[in-house]
Every structure is written in C-alpha cells, then in structure tokens.
Ligand SMILES: Nc1ncnc2c1ncn2[C@@H]1O[C@H](COP(=O)(O)OP(=O)(O)OP(=O)(O)O)[C@@H](O)[C@H]1O
C-alpha cells in the first residue's frame with residue numbers, strides 16, 4: 001500500500017497514530033493536573049519499563065496534556081552529558097518567553113528574574129532576553145552554585161507565578177536513571193517539598209526498570225511516589241494499535257493477520273509498530289491479509305536485527321559482548337552475576353567493571369542485587385541468532 005500513508009511509527013520516542021493501553025496513567029495525570037490547579041499537589045509520577053515499551057511517548061503525552069492546560073512545562077532527557085541544571089534551564093526558556101508578555105504579573109516577573117539568575121549559574125557568557133523591564137523587580141538568587149538551593153528557589157518562584165495564573169509547572173524527565181545521585185536526590189527533595197507545601201508543581205520521571213530502586217536509594221520518601229510499570233500492551237486493547245491507525249487511512253486488517261502480529265510482537269509496542277509498518281508496505285490493500293503479515297513480520301525482524309538490536313549490540317565492546325552472550329543463555333529473565341562469572345571462568349569481582357559499563361550504557365540493568373538483565377526485550381534471542389549465524 002501507499003508508503004506515504006503508512007501510519008505506523010517504529011522508532012524511539014515517535015508518537016504512535018494510536019496511543020493504546022495507557023489510559024490509567026493518562027487519567028491519573030489528568031487528575032493530578034486538575035488537583036494541582038486547585039492547590040492539591042500530588043507526589044511525582046514514575047514511569048518505568050524496558051526499552052521500547054513506550055515510556056517516552058507516554059511522558060510526551062503528559063507534557064502535551066499539561067501544555068494544553070496552559071502550564072509551564074519542561075521536558076528533558078538525562079544522560080546526554082549535560083548537567084541537570086543546564087538541561088532544565090534551557091528547557092524552561094521557551095515556555096517562559098511565551099509567558100513573558102508586557103502584561104505579566106508581579107510574580108511572573110519575579111520568576112523570570114530568578115530564571116535569569118539560574119541561567120547565569122551555568123552559562124556565564126550567554127543571557128536571555130525577554131524584552132521586559134525587570135528593574136525594581138524582586139527575585140534572582142538562584143545562582144549560589146548549590147543545586148538544591150538554586151533549584152528550589154527557581155521552582156518555587158515559578159510555581160508562585162503559575163499559581164497567580166491558575167496553572168501549574170510540570171517537569172518531565174526522561175532516562176532518569178542516568179541522573180547522577182546528587183541530582184536525583186535534589187529532585188526528590190524538591191518534589192517532596194512541593195507536595196508538602198502544595199506548590200502547583202508536578203514531576204514525571206521515566207526510565208529503566210531499575211529506576212524505582214535507584215530513587216528509593218536516593219531518598220527514602222521516594223517510596224511514596226506514584227509508580228507506573230509500563231509493559232506490553234494489554235491483550236484486551238492491543239489489536240487497536242494496529243486497527244485504529246489503519247482505519248484512519250481507510251485500510252483494515254484480517255483477524256488472522258492481527259493475531260499473528262500480536263503474538264509475534266509479544267505485544268511490545270516497538271515491535272507492533274515495526275511489523276505494522278512492514279505489513280502495510282507489502283500489502284496490496286486495502287485489507288492487510290495473513291500472508292501480508294507473515295511477510296511483514298519477516299521483514300520487520302530483519303529491520304529490528306539491523307537497527308533496534310544491532311545498534312545496541314554495536315555499542316558494546318568485545319569484552320562486554322562476551323558478557324552479554326553469557327547472559328543470553330538465561331533468556332530475557334535475568335542472570336546471576338556469579339553464574340555469569342563462572343560461565344566466563346572469571347572471578348565475579350573482575351567482571352564488576354564490565355557489568356557496570358553495560359548498565360551505564362543502558363544495555364543491562366540490575367533488577368535486584370547480584371542479578372543482571374537485558375533492558376531490551378528479545379535481546380537474548382537476537383544474540384542467539386548472532387552466534388549461530
Ligand atoms: N501505547 C502505545 N501504543 C502504540 N504504540 C506505542 C505505544 N507506546 C509506544 N509506542 C511505539 O513504540 C515505540 C517505542 O516507544 P518509546 O520510544 O516511547 O519507548 P521507550 O520505552 O521510551 O523506549 P526506550 O527505553 O528505548 O527509550 C515507538 O515506535 C512508539 O510509536
């Protein structure tokens with residue numbers, strides 16, 4: 001069928017034509033936004049799950065829903081080598097400049113002044129121009145260099161300004177497992193203060209399955225945060241990930257074709273999108289048949305092997321690949337570090353750095369102490385295909 005109209009979207013963070021099976025989290029976020037506008041601030045949201053399950057697109061949906069309500073929203077991705085201070089500062093520039101009108105209220109002017117000082121704390125050469133006269137305006141002081149002090153001041157003043165306009169501030173942080181410990185601790189502390197003192201400030205974190213443990217270790221009260229485990233799409237709605245996008249383009253799926261794609265994908269969103277895209281491309285249409293799906297899955301697997309899996313495999317050094325091979329024997333469920341060491345005939349301690357490097361690169365995570373698992377569903381089978389090829 002016409003590739004131009006292909007509605008499927010495999011790819012990191014790509015918005016699906018139909019965002020399926022995440023109603024609970026979306027509804028909870030919508031409630032939290034409305035509660036915050038009424039002065040009742042909820043604990044942070046934490047979305048966690050394996051690679052490709054749809055954390056980023058859900059986080060982006062959160063951001064969009066807050067933006068639609070006129071909120072001040074920043075969405076950032078940790079782990080790009082930039083500090084939290086810089087990422088957050090830069091992400092706030094656009095929403096602040098939207099609000100920086102000549103009619104801006106006193107509290108907004110103060111928040112802008114504070115944001116300017118925050119900017120100066122990490123960027124001594126650049127400055128922001130909002131085209132406003134800030135002489136005689138209070139604020140500033142978010143440039144002590146102490147992250148906890150500066151971030152608290154910035155977010156407090158922003159929350160005050162938001163409150164004045166009956167909106168709130170939403171901070172969405174992706175790949176949050178890559179924040180360093182002091183950044184994460186600071187965020188947890190500020191989020192906790194916001195919930196306690198009812199600032200209209202909501203946080204949403206997204207990251208790998210290790211994120212809840214990392215947060216709890218950073219601050220014990222992170223146990224009170226609202227955790228959403230993002231997984232495969234529920235059986236009852238998974239077909240909609242294929243049928244809704246097709247219907248929007250006047251196409252449809254045979255039931256057998258849907259069943260085949262659903263089963264082959266393990267209901268993982270990334271794989272559904274990939275198989276959906278390829279099945280569409282091979283189909284004559286307007287109905288995607290079982291035969292189209294069979295071909296689509298074959299081609300989809302090729303694409304996944306050469307892209308989704310390959311890109312990650314190539315990120316590992318030869319020693320790390322050896323470690324991953326030893327893990328793959330256990331499938332996707334996780335391996336004991338000790339067992340891997342004996343498979344590789346090494347002392348567990350000597351493999352510590354390799355294991356740490358794999359975790360750092362986001363290829364593996366520790367579901368519990370002494371255990372290591374793949375972050376990518378299907379990685380074990382991919383590795384098995386490599387060694388037998
Ligand atoms: N609820 C959903 N319904 C249909 N498709 C989805 C859904 N969620 C995500 N997808 C699709 O799945 C793919 C992966 O989504 P996304 O990048 O958000 O995953 P992720 O969990 O952030 O992965 P990573 O850990 O690699 O960052 C994208 O192609 C996206 O379009």
Ligand SMILES: [Mg+2]
Pocket residue numbers: 012013055056057174
């Ligand atoms: Mg993501």
